[in-house]
Amino acid sequence: MIALREGSDLALRSIGPKENWRQVHPMCRFRCCYSCMHARKTTDRPRKSTSMRTICSVRYPGRGPPSLAALALVILGIVPSTDARAQPLAQIPDPALSDVASSPEIISADAFDQYSPQTALDAVELIPGFNIREVETRRGIGTNETNVLINGRRVTGKLDDVVATLRRIPFEDVIRIEIGDAADFNIVGVAGDAVNIVTGTNDLSGQFSWNPVFRIRRTDPVLLDGSVSLSGSSGPFEYTFGFENTSLRDGAAGPELVFLADGSLVDRRDEVFELDLDRPRISGNLRYEGSNSHEGNVSFAAARSYFDFEEVSFRLTGDPMEQTRTLAQRQRERSWEVSADYQFPFIGGTLKLIGVRREESLPVTTSVTTEIAATQSASATVFTEDRQERQTTFRAEQRFGGKSGNWLIAGEYGFNRFRNDTLLEFVGPDGDRTEIPLSGSDGTIEEERVEATLSYSGQVARDVALQATAGGEVSWIEQTGNTLSNRRFFRPKGVVTVNWQASEDLKVFAEVERRIGQIEFIDFLASVNLTDDQQNLANPDLRPPQSWDFEIGATKQFSGITRSTVRIFARDISDLVDRIPVGDLGDAIGNIESAWLYGVEWDSTLDLSGILTRGMRLDARIQLQESELEDPVTGRERRISNNLRHLVDIGFRHDVSGSNWVWGGNLEYVRRAADFRFDEFSVFRQGAVGSVFVEHKDVFAGIGIKATVEQSLGDFQQVDRTRFVARRGREIDFIERRERNKGLIFRFSVSGTF
Secondary structure, three states: OOOOOOOOOOOOOOOOOOOOOOOEOOOOOEEOOOOOOOOEEOOOOOOOOHHHHOOOOOOOOOOOOOOHHHHHHHHOOOOOOOOHHHOOHHHOOOHHHHHOOOOOEEEEHHHHOOOOOOEHHHHHHOOOOOOOOOOOOEOOOOOOOOOEEEOOEOOOOOOOOHHHHHHHOEHHHEEEEEEEEHHHHOOOOOOOEEEEEEEOOOOOEEEEEEOOEEEOOOOOOEOOOEEEEEEEEEOOEEEEEEEEEEEEEEEEEEEEEEEOOOOOEEEEEEEEEEEEEEEEEEEEEEEEEOOOOOEEEEEEEEEEEEEEEEEEEEEOOOOOOOEEEEEEEEEEEEEEEEEEEEEEEEOOEEEEEEEEEEEEEEEEEEEEEEEEOOOOEEEEEEEEEEEEEEEEEEEEEEEEEEOOEEEEEEEEEEEEEEEEEEEEEEEOOOOOEEEOOOOOOOEEEEEEEEEEEEEEEEEEEOOEEEEEEEEEEEEEEEEEEOOOEEEEEEEEEEEEEEEEEEEOOEEEEEEEEEEEEOOOHHHHOOEEEOOOOEEEEOOOOOOOOEEEEEEEEEEEEEOOEEEEEEEEEEEEEEEEEEEEEEOOOEEEEEEEEEEEEEEEEEEEEEEOOOOOOOOEEEEEEEEEEEEEEEOOOOOOEEOOOOOEEEEEEEEEEEEOOOOOEEEEEEEEEEEEOOEEOOOEEEEEEEOOEEEEEEEEEEEEOOEEEEEEEEEEOOOOEEEEEEEEOOOOOOOEEEEEEEEEEOOOEEEEEEEEEO
8 A cells, every 4th residue: 555666755655466575664563564465463552652643754864854844735735846756646646556457545643743633524524625425324234325444444333323423433543545447446336536544543542522512691601511422542442432421402592483375464473492401422442363363353433312392483473463382392312223344254255244223212292282271272283103223234245356456245234123102182271181192003014125236246348347246125014004005016126327537636436326216114003293284194005215426527636736536426216206196095105116416526725825825725615516306296397395406515724824723714605496395395595604703722721612603694584484275276275485594603623632
């Protein structure tokens, strides 16, 4: 992964698969090997130090050591340069790479010194032109499409995902970061760049953060948001344990106006809401690295969630007058997850066994209480749910390597069980409770699933890498309770990814995939939405969606632009999960026969050092997306419900030269399509959210403090809901406009290592 080239202070190039280079560096005493994509420990490591963490960096006789500050700027592309030694990593030409399509680039941990990251997540978020791909809900663990690996392994957990895992790793344990094509790391189903975080620890170390939040009105301060983690090693074992609490206090107020179709105002309500959330979670990972390529991992996570919401609506006009409506919801979630994997040599290759077990319990109580001042009376509707979910997955992967490429045979078995018990009641003014029948709301859904795939990964030309996977899935879905159903599905699946190193500074990638989507078992059952007085009917015939996904894109280095990536994508969807009409006056979650989704995304990091002043960078992400389908209610063309349309995220950062001060800001704008039901549609609007921050990276003993001010531009959130008398598109019953004002938000962060 790193080799030496004459005439360079710092040798930075990737080793091709044909070279099979193994060398123990005298400083770090690590053995580097392309086939495993991470460092294998051969002897006890020395105590961590700055020089040790610059893996395989050497000084040639007669030359002085490179400046670490200059090295950080060069590798991250912050400083433009005129010679090969000062160019960004991807722009250093190397004729030895002529036999491979692409190989991972190396960013040593020291390259981040000017930014002083506290966790591995902080470092990944600073990589120019790279974003952690948001993992969509997929079936099983074999199709995890994250573009981040940790020590050459993907994170298989769902409760303890890749972001949570990176946040738990202290940056002091990061040795280097490798960035390259997903094919370089044998990641199936991902086109474009991916990163591998190489970590190692010898001493006991840890990191902490405390993140209080204050608002200028309505809500209590957030005082218990933070995290702490601890890492260490003993013999062949490395471990990381962490505790974090995600805390949120939200609130807003504003009017809600109700109009008739002719525009006349018939009701006005002044509303205020408050939301409290605390989610404490413990997690950990134990990693074993033995002799003869025996490796194992065990991860666990357990969480509780305390969610309370209340909205009070004061009706000022209408009939009757002086009516107060209070909506309240209470959730108390408990969840845990254990995942384990072990790999070892087997019949000429490597066999990896993976298992994941996850359970979740979610009791939910929602109530709407109406008080009428004139009669001094109150009544309520109460909906109680008790959701229980259990998931078990086993997977085996047999990998074979050869001169022509790598082959992977995989099999997976999954069993999922979901149970929901509900009770809908009316509580009269005298306190008497009357049960309201709700057909199809109770039941148990079980799914058994078997999958088999065959994958190939290798070079098909000097500059072209190919990945291909073909296989299929058989599943059985059984529903018991109010509705009985038993169905069997067979779905083919596969993906082909091509990566072309068109030139030293241009990579082109393309992907075609046959995808099987996931379904939420709660959508099979009936429920009510007391917030908007809506009912969802049961649908035992719900099917998993399928799609043909197409993607093409390119990543290029520019003078002054560290890295820029553009991708164009399209998805031809069958059995889209959306709302469908049921009978004459109802709707349910169901399948729409076909739909299209397409768009373009641009990610870039612009170096402003040569334009404005040293240490400035601009990160931008813009995504434009459209969708279309035939509306099952009106027969007209419309967008997919609540689908993303526009996303603009622009961030500016200035690390002041010669100091520990940082300042900057961010602007984010998101717009989504309308949400459609049988008899209504609603549109959510919000102004762009802007923020500015100032940070000192080392106030005392490596402790950093950051202060951020955040504000929604225009300080508004607006929801317009149009309800029809019967079917949507016919006679309008009323139009409801809801506005909310939140005010300024002040965020602080105190973080450090120990």
